[in-house]
Amino acid sequence: MGRLRQKGKAGAAKAYVTRSAAIKRLQCSLADFRRLCIIKGIFPREPRHRKRANKGSSAPASFYYAKDIAYLAHEPILKKLREHKAFAKKLARALGRGEWSSAKSLEDNKPVYRLDHIIKERYPSFIDAIRDIDDALCMIFLFASLPSNDRISTSLVENCSRLAAEWQLYVMRTRSLRKVFLSIKGVYYQAEVMDQPITWLVPYQFTQNIPSDVDVRVMLTFLELYQTLLGFVFFKLYTEIDLVYPPPLDLDKQDSGAGIGAFALEERNRDDMLSSVLSASTGQSNGKRVSSKAVRQAIKALAESSVTAEELENDVPSRDAESEHQDEMFVLRPSASNPGDAADLSTLHSFSSFPQSHVTNLFEPYTFFLSRETSRPIFEFIVRCFGGRIGWSSTTGSGSPYDETDDSITHVILDRPLNQRSDATGAELNRMRRRKYVQPQWIVDCINSGRLLLEEPYSQGKTLPPHLSPFSGREGAQELRAGITGDSAMDDMMEKNETSEEDEPDGDKSDSERSADKALMATMEASHSDPGAMRGVELQAEAVGVDYGTFEKKLAKTQKKGTKVGEGVNGVEDMNKMMLSNKQRKLYEKVRYSERKRQAENAKLEERRKELRKVQKRERKPT
Numbered sequence: 001m002g003r004l005r006q007k008g009k010a011g012a013a014k015a016y017v018t019r020s021a022a023i024k025r026l027q028c029s030l031a032d033f034r035r036l037c038i039i040k041g042i043f044p045r046e047p048r049h050r051k052r053a054n055k056g057s058s059a060p061a062s063f064y065y066a067k068d069i070a071y072l073a074h075e076p077i078l079k080k081l082r083e084h085k086a087f088a089k090k091l092a093r094a095l096g097r098g099e100w101s102s103a104k105s106l107e108d109n110k111p112v113y114r115l116d117h118i119i120k121e122r123y124p125s126f127i128d129a130i131r132d133i134d135d136a137l138c139m140i141f142l143f144a145s146l147p148s149n150d151r152i153s154t155s156l157v158e159n160c161s162r163l164a165a166e167w168q169l170y171v172m173r174t175r176s177l178r179k180v181f182l183s184i185k186g187v188y189y190q191a192e193v194m195d196q197p198i199t200w201l202v203p204y205q206f207t208q209n210i211p212s213d214v215d216v217r218v219m220l221t222f223l224e225l226y227q228t229l230l231g232f233v234f235f236k237l238y239t240e241i242d243l244v245y246p247p248p249l250d251l252d253k254q255d256s257g258a259g260i261g262a263f264a265l266e267e268r269n270r271d272d273m274l275s276s277v278l279s280a281s282t283g284q285s286n287g288k289r290v291s292s293k294a295v296r297q298a299i300k301a302l303a304e305s306s307v308t309a310e311e312l313e314n315d316v317p318s319r320d321a322e323s324e325h326q327d328e329m330f331v332l333r334p335s336a337s338n339p340g341d342a343a344d345l346s347t348l349h350s351f352s353s354f355p356q357s358h359v360t361n362l363f364e365p366y367t368f369f370l371s372r373e374t375s376r377p378i379f380e381f382i383v384r385c386f387g388g389r390i391g392w393s394s395t396t397g398s399g400s401p402y403d404e405t406d407d408s409i410t411h412v413i414l415d416r417p418l419n420q421r422s423d424a425t426g427a428e429l430n431r432m433r434r435r436k437y438v439q440p441q442w443i444v445d446c447i448n449s450g451r452l453l454l455e456e457p458y459s460q461g462k463t464l465p466p467h468l469s470p471f472s473g474r475e476g477a478q479e480l481r482a483g484i485t486g487d488s489a490m491d492d493m494m495e496k497n498e499t500s501e502e503d504e505p506d507g508d509k510s511d512s513e514r515s516a517d518k519a520l521m522a523t524m525e526a527s528h529s530d531p532g533a534m535r536g537v538e539l540q541a542e543a544v545g546v547d548y549g550t551f552e553k554k555l556a557k558t559q560k561k562g563t564k565v566g567e568g569v570n571g572v573e574d575m576n577k578m579m580l581s582n583k584q585r586k587l588y589e590k591v592r593y594s595e596r597k598r599q600a601e602n603a604k605l606e607e608r609r610k611e612l613r614k615v616q617k618r619e620r621k622p623t
Contacts, residue, residue, distance in 0.1 A: 007056070016045065016053040016063040025069060031217070032081045038221045039077065039118055042068045080113035087111055115228040129233050130196045136226035137200035140164050143223060145203050151216045156223075162246070163230050165260045168381050169247060170237055173265060175360040177385035179470040180444045187378055188471065193237070199471070205375060242268050257397035259377055359450050363388025369404060371414035372396060374440055379413060382443055405431070412437045417461050441467055466608060 007013075017025070023033050037043065044062045047053035053063055072078065087110060094103040123129040144160040146152055171177055171191050178197070179190040186203040210216065238245035244266040253262035364387035370376055376396045383390045391402025391409065402409060412435050424432075442458035448470040457465055577585055 012047050012049055012053040013055045015066055016047050017066045017069050018054065019044075019062040019064065022064055022069045022072075026072060026078065028078065028081060032078075034218065035081075035221050036072055036075065036078060038218070039115065039225055040072060040075065041122055042072065076117070077113045077115075080111050083111040115225060116232075118225070119229055119232055123229070126233075126236055127194065127196065129229060130194055130198070133230065133233055134199055135222075136230055137164075137167060137198070139219070139223055139226050140167075140230065141200065141202045145205070146208050146210065149210070152210075152220075156220075159227065160223075162249070163227065163234070165263055166234050166238075166245075166247060167230070168260050169263055169265060170234065170241075172260075172381065172384045173243070174241065175385055175387065177382070177447070180382060180447050181469050181471060182441070182444055182467060183469075188469075190471065202378070205377065239268075244268055253399055256399070258399035259380070259397060261399040359386075361387040362446060362450075362452065366410045367391070367402060367406070367408045368411045368413055369402060369406075369409045370396070371412065371416070373415050374413050379440060379443060382447065386447065407431065409435060411435065411455075413440055413443065414438075414460060415440055439464060465612065466605075468605075 005011075019033070023030060026033065026036075028036070042064065045065055047063055050061075050063075051058055054061055087106060091103055091106050094100075094106060119129070123132065140160045140163050143152070143157060144164045146157060148154040148157050171193075174193075176191040176193050177189060178192050179188075181188040186201050188199065188201055190197055190199045192198070235245045238247075247263045247265055250258070250262050250264065363383055367389040368379075368383050368391070370379055370390065370392040372393050372395055376392050380390055380392070389402065389408075391400045391404075391406065393404065394400065414437055418437055436455045437460050438455050438458045439460065439462075441464050442453065442455060445458075445465075445467065446453050448468075456462075577588065580588060
């Protein structure tokens with residue numbers, strides 16, 4: 001006899017727990033439960049049978065895994081939240097009785113929890129943390145642009161601004177920026193850090209209003225987790241490139257509106273690094289066992305302690321590089337099956353010797369000057385990420401390395417018509433003739449295309465070419481962008497080839513050949529969906545005397561026509577849909593809808609490209 005199963009004691013009823021039951025089990029408030037779930041990464045689940053999970057009740061409820069709730073019961077943060085609840089009661093009692101000394105001592109010993117162990121639990125490796133900082137960066141840049149009020153403190157906004165500036169400094173130092181897109185919401189950036197693409201959104205510098213229907217408490221909980229995560233990530237990134245973290249901040253420059261220029265990147269002191277290595281020679285460092293590699297480096301440093309400081313500064317980097325190279329080298333060992341065959345193993349040095357696919361020094365030979373109406377934080381960050389030098393007017397902030405009268409300025413970024421002064425001197429006129437005045441979109445389009453574009457289509461007062469998103473997954477988007485900004489002569493040749501292929505002269509053919517071609521085309525249209533019938537059509541074309549190249553062209557033309565009209569395809573699709581379930585059919589319809597929408601967008605962009613090509617032809621014609 002099998003084991004008896006009681007109702008509500010097994011299956012979905014045991015695997016899932018409602019939110020009210022979870023709060024009762026954890027003995028915490030709803031706000032604390034939400035905070036715990038956000039910090040720990042636990043979210044509601046949808047059971048397959050809601051009625052069974054709810055023990056026969058059909059009332060609406062949110063369900064969680066019972067194992068997740070049991071996991072929360074042992075969380076140290078839950079203990080701190082309970083201590084904070086007791087602290088709030090004691091503080092209210094002391095304030096009500098007028099015991100100010102007791103209230104002050106309670107406030108000094110306020111229970112505070114940390115999220116360090118949460119970061120280590122959720123991100124076991126550094127690559128996992130790098131892959132998950134997209135949302136964290138978006139949240140940080142959002143709160144850095146919000147005004148402070150009774151719900152958002154000033155210290156919180158300042159901390160977010162500091163983290164945003166630290167991230168921008170790292171991207172500029174390593175030149176990791178890859179894509180930029182100016183959208184209605186803000187500016188989308190994409191950087192590549194440790195071979196991981198990181199995309200974030202930065203809002204424009206407008207006065208932001210917090211909507212009343214947004215739950216700021218939930219966002220602040222996410223922000224609390226993201227601040228701790230970014231602190232860990234930035235410390236690791238800065239130390240990997242031998243920089244001091246956090247970067248020192250000049251308060252005077254910050255008060256004068258220097259922006260990211262108020263932070264100074266400092267390299268770590270080599271003497272301190274050497275002393276830390278020497279302290280490891282005993283085999284113990286802060287109670288932890290030191291690796292054999294650190295011991296070898298310490299012994300080597302002790303042997304070379306007689307070298308002067310100047311020689312040490314010149315020799316230590318090369319010797320460290322040699323030792324790292326020796327540690328990294330692998331010994332080639334032949335296999336047992338093929339003794340003479342030993343494959344080369346790739347190392348970090350071999351990977352670094354590969355040519356880079358991205359141009360990181362695009363603006364290195366140029367010096368830019370920002371006009372007053374352009375956004376300085378955006379374009380200062382973009383230009384410096386690609387090696388360019390940039391200056392700005394003193395009205396937009398201090399710290400500009402270049403004045404407007406500097407002769408080294410090659411490009412001026414402006415977003416308004418330039419009015420020439422009537423009292424301009426000859427030197428000023430010569431300086432204006434040497435410079436190139438472009439609109440801000442030129443900078444972004446050069447970055448997305450990976451090369452320097454012509455400045456003339458982006459000059460002042462001209463209608464700009466379409467600004468396409470580099471993040472789009474549409475097929476042919478890059479070709480459309482190349483057609484818009486590419487060489488006009490190449491576009492003319494492509495257009496001539498298209499017209500020559502479509503309008504082939506057939507005046508030298510006889511009536512019998514034309515009728516045979518028509519019959520062949522009709523047979524191909526009727527049977528191109530059947531492989532066996534298509535083989536018969538190939539034999540028929542060979543008997544008539546049509547070569548294989550002409551047959552392939554005609555076959556492609558009939559297939560294109562068939563896909564346009566939809567003949568021979570709808571029937572097969574309908575039969576395929578009949579074999580699908582309702583869920584699969586709905587998913588298939590969604591996929592087909594997205595494909596049709598993508599095709600319509602590509603067709604619209606193609607029409608736009610043709611119109612622009614015609615306009616460019618008319619402009620090139622002499623009047």
